[in-house]
Amino acid sequence: MTDIPTGPRTLALMPVDQRAALDPYMAQIITYRKSGLSLNHIIGCPLDCGYCVRHFWGDFEHKTPHLLCPTDQAIDMLVGHQTFRPSITPIQLFNKATDPFLPGVKPHLFHILQALDDRGLDNLVLIITRFRVTAADMAKLEGLRHLRVTLLFTYSGITDARVEPIAKSTVTVSSLVTACEHKSRTKVVLYWRPIVPGWNDSPETMRRVLDVGDAADAIVFTGYYHKPENAAYLHAQGVDVPYDAADFHRRKTMPAELDARVIDAWRASGVTTPLFRKTSCGVSYAHDLPDYNGHWGVRELCDICPVAQQNLCAADHHVPSCSDFEQVLQGFGYSSPYLIDAEGGHVWTHGLGEQRRYPIQHTFRHQIWELDQPHYLHAHGRSLTGHGPTDEERQRLAAIRERFTITTRFDEDD
Ligand code: SF4
Structure with a gap:
């Protein structure tokens, strides 16, 4: 039994x-x-x-x-x-x-x-x-x-x-x-x-x-x-x-x-x-x-x-390579468009959701961010109450979104 x-x-x-x-x-x-x-x-x-x-x-x-x-x-x-x-x-x-x-x-x-x-x-x-x-x-x-x-x-x-x-x-x-x-x-x-x-x-x-x-x-x-x-x-x-x-x-x-x-x-x-x-x-x-x-x-x-x-x-910090990133995505059975370290310190992804992003983050000990829920300077993981994003930050995000769209299209064509 x-x-x-x-x-x-x-x-x-x-x-x-x-x-x-x-x-x-x-x-x-x-x-x-x-x-x-x-x-x-x-x-x-x-x-x-x-x-x-x-x-x-x-x-x-x-x-x-x-x-x-x-x-x-x-x-x-x-x-x-x-x-x-x-x-x-x-x-x-x-x-x-x-x-x-x-x-x-x-x-x-x-x-x-x-x-x-x-x-x-x-x-x-x-x-x-x-x-x-x-x-x-x-x-x-x-x-x-x-x-x-x-x-x-x-x-x-x-x-x-x-x-x-x-x-x-x-x-x-x-x-x-x-x-x-x-x-x-x-x-x-x-x-x-x-x-x-x-x-x-x-x-x-x-x-x-x-x-x-x-x-x-x-x-x-x-x-x-x-x-x-x-x-x-x-x-x-x-x-x-x-x-x-x-x-x-x-x-x-x-x-x-x-x-x-x-x-x-x-x-x-x-x-x-x-x-x-x-x-x-x-x-x-x-x-x-x-x-x-x-x-x-x-x-x-x-x-x-x-x-x-x-x-x-600082000594531990490293930027994942595309092939490492692909390997980890595949290992977990996920797929997402991504943009690695365009600004330094994080990888942009889209549509994974928190429950898929964090295992990747813990694997690389590197920040994995979601395009639709961006972080702003001094407000990481915090509401924007008391932390207004600047126009410059908004422009920066718009530029990332544009590049990201291009990357996404490229991945789809590929
Ligand atoms: S990432 Fe956290 S633990 Fe590491 S240096 Fe910054 S504050 Fe300290």
């Missing part, structure tokens, strides 16, 4: 009617995101963070974690995914629909980690939490022999329990302290997000967050997803959302002025933990690696990075 893959039995399978009603994106167990190949076969979280991304897919009311499939089956789906590459693909566990350290979820987290480690895989693994991490948890993480694990603690100094109920307790800060006390091969990042004017941007709050991050390997800061679904929820709680109620964005909002104040606060604090704008930069630095997203190609991001890390990224 064939074994049916299972795993820990701490959670029930989601009832069929609930599963059938899930948004298609929530129902996807494996997705490819900028930070890595993401495993999410457990849905449900009681922590009620007002800015939670689950609002976007109508899933905020699932408070009790449920399995979408047995955990061993999910592991097979992860390592069997067409984009998964040993040593190369960064992995994210439970970053979409639950917190990995909730009591019912944690046995599954450790089961997955052990199963991957037992296979000898040394991929980077990102685990984002704001919940309780104990010394015993750290002992388990430290017992792994191959995987390169980073714990990212979401802590932003928000004190308004309507925005973040867990802010009433000290659980996140005490967990980060515990993790830092017991870490060696495991790395710890203070994930300073979301930073929002009026919520947590006072000098005193920034100072408090930075002091918490003093023991971490890196601090990564970012903004808030300003989207209709979470804005409506927050308004209903009586919370002021300080961005235009008619101007929503697919990228996080971090105006230039707020970015500058964060960096000034970090410089003035005397905290020696390096500060990063990008998750992959903080994680890569913590593991003594060049950035796996190739942000060295977006040089304005690097002005706050330690010089030794800049040298590491």
Whole structure:
């Protein structure tokens, strides 16, 4: 008889009617995101963070974690995914629909980690939490022999329990302290997000967050997803959302002025933990690696990075050749027109979608951009709120689009 893959039995399978009603994106167990190949076969979280991304897919009311499939089956789906590459693909566990350290979820987290480690895989693994991490948890993480694990603690100094109920307790800060006390091969990042004017941007709050991050390997800061679904929820709680109620964005909002104040606060604090704008930069630095997203190609991001890390990224940076690019596209089974390094630092593609672009980006550690969702100077991965593109930039993009059209036609004729 064939074994049916299972795993820990701490959670029930989601009832069929609930599963059938899930948004298609929530129902996807494996997705490819900028930070890595993401495993999410457990849905449900009681922590009620007002800015939670689950609002976007109508899933905020699932408070009790449920399995979408047995955990061993999910592991097979992860390592069997067409984009998964040993040593190369960064992995994210439970970053979409639950917190990995909730009591019912944690046995599954450790089961997955052990199963991957037992296979000898040394991929980077990102685990984002704001919940309780104990010394015993750290002992388990430290017992792994191959995987390169980073714990990212979401802590932003928000004190308004309507925005973040867990802010009433000290659980996140005490967990980060515990993790830092017991870490060696495991790395710890203070994930300073979301930073929002009026919520947590006072000098005193920034100072408090930075002091918490003093023991971490890196601090990564970012903004808030300003989207209709979470804005409506927050308004209903009586919370002021300080961005235009008619101007929503697919990228996080971090105006230039707020970015500058964060960096000034970090410089003035005397905290020696390096500060990063990008998750992959903080994680890569913590593991003594060049950035796996190739942000060295977006040089304005690097002005706050330690010089030794800049040298590491610079030495690693290389432009893919056409034949290498073709080979990787074919290896993943993709096709796209492309324009390699026309401006330096990135490859333009068209129509691949995020889930196909990022495996290519991680393979080359080089930025792969989408023609229809261009990045602008100082607004990489950010909404344009507080970052107006110049006429010169718009003209540059128009010129790229023209060249791209020519390349596309050439490929089609070919
Ligand atoms: S040098 Fe730039 S790309 Fe490399 S880790 Fe630092 S900020 Fe990121």
